[in-house]
Amino acid sequence: xxxxxxxxxxxxxxxxxxxxxxxxxxxxxxxxxxxxxxxxxxxxxxxxxxxxxxxxxxxxxxxxxxxxxxxxxxxxxxxxxxxxxxxxxxxxxxxxxxxxxxxxxxxxxxxxxxxxxxxxxxxxxxxxxxxxxxxxxxxxxxxxxxxxxxxxxxxxxxxxxxxxxxxxxxxxxxxxxxxxxxxxxxxxxxxxxxxxxxxxxxxxxxxxxxxxxxxxxxxxxxxxxxxxxxxxxxxxxxxxxxxxxxxxxxxxxxxxxxxxxxxxxxxxxxxxxxxxxxxxxxxx
Numbered sequence: 001x002x003x004x005x006x007x008x009x010x011x012x013x014x015x016x017x018x019x020x021x022x023x024x025x026x027x028x029x030x031x032x033x034x035x036x037x038x039x040x041x042x043x044x045x046x047x048x049x050x051x052x053x054x055x056x057x058x059x060x061x062x063x064x065x066x067x068x069x070x071x072x073x074x075x076x077x078x079x080x081x082x083x084x085x086x087x088x089x090x091x092x093x094x095x096x097x098x099x100x101x102x103x104x105x106x107x108x109x110x111x112x113x114x115x116x117x118x119x120x121x122x123x124x125x126x127x128x129x130x131x132x133x134x135x136x137x138x139x140x141x142x143x144x145x146x147x148x149x150x151x152x153x154x155x156x157x158x159x160x161x162x163x164x165x166x167x168x169x170x171x172x173x174x175x176x177x178x179x180x181x182x183x184x185x186x187x188x189x190x191x192x193x194x195x196x197x198x199x200x201x202x203x204x205x206x207x208x209x210x211x212x213x214x215x216x217x218x219x220x221x222x223x224x225x226x227x228x229x230x231x232x233x234x235x236x237x238x239x240x241x242x243x244x245x246x247x248x249x250x251x252x253x254x255x256x257x258x259x260x261x262x263x264x265x266x267x268x269x270x271x272x273x274x275x276x277x278x279x280x281x282x283x284x
Contacts (some may be wrong), residue, residue, distance in 0.1 A: 009045025013038040023174050036124055037098035040140050051148030070155045074208040083202070084215045090257045091198060091219075097254025098190040123276075134228045143218035150213045153179045153196065154203045172200035195219065198261070 014020040019038040056066065125137060153175050162171030176196025180189045186244040199212040 008122060009042040009049065011259045012045060013041040016091055018042060039125070040136075044140055044144060045270065047144045047148040051145075051152040055148070055151035058156050059151075070151060070209045072209065074206070076206075076208055076210060080206055080208070080211050083206070084211060084218065087198060087261075088215060088218050088222075090260055091195065092257075093253030094257045095191040096260070097251055098194055099188060100251070102187060126224060129228055134224065137224045137228075138221055141155055142217050142224055146213050146216035149179070150199065150203075150216055154212050155209050157201065158200050168204065172197055172204070175200055177208060189282055 010020060017038040019032060019034050026195040059066055059069045067073055125141070128134065157178060158171050158175040161174040162168055163170055163175070170278050176199075179196035179199075180192040183189075183192055185192060199216060202212045202215060203209060205211075
């Protein structure tokens with residue numbers, strides 16, 4: 001379904017702008033006027049159509065009540081706000097550590113296409129201080145992906161994986177690996193897989209799909225804002241610095257944060273909520 005909507009978005013973007021975002025000739029050339037709009041249109045179709053509509057359609061085949069299937073009505077607690085913020089901050093050193101490991105072992109690069117395209121996207125879409133464009137980026141590259149991907153990977157894939165394996169941890173792991181692979185950013189696959197695992201356990205812990213959506217949006221949103229306003233700041237250089245001192249720092253902080261997450265999972269996951277993944281809410 002993702003391929004179908006991605007293809008349709010590609011055609012629609014070409015019809016609107018005259019530019020085909022993805023073609024056999026290679027990645028899009030963002031130096032061509034209108035290429036930014038073409039890429040945004042195609043990505044919106046992929047996120048809204050492929051993930052959001054795909055998740056709703058798959059859920060509809062399994063349940064009569066979509067609200068119950070995705071646990072939209074699960075009561076939210078104020079402490080979940082702190083949970084999201086703490087997990088976001090604690091995840092930073094783990095992500096940096098895994099990025100260092102990924103760099104050391106080498107990431108899979110599909111003939112250089114992914115790295116080239118990612119760099120072009122960052123330069124063309126994110127390197128701007130225009131507030132209206134930053135807001136547009138937050139909507140198309142943070143909010144829509146957060147909603148669509150979380151409904152699909154945590155709302156559907158995690159549930160189905162758990163039902164198939166009868167093991168919650170395998171369900172979380174499988175949905176996280178698929179989440180990472182779909183991004184096609186193999187030079188960051190370890191970090192993306194970790195974030196998928198964290199988002200999955202947050203869904204299980206809170207019982208609400210809105211919590212991983214919030215963390216996903218926060219993660220993408222902070223990255224977009226830093227790319228816009230922090231590119232030349234000390235913060236950006238600090239995170240991008242691969243000096244030995246920083247590697248030691250991220251390794252130490254990363255291991256401490258991993259220990260925190262393991263402790264958090266053992267103490268906080270409410271096993272009484274696990275039955276929500278077993279299908280007891282299906283066909284209600």
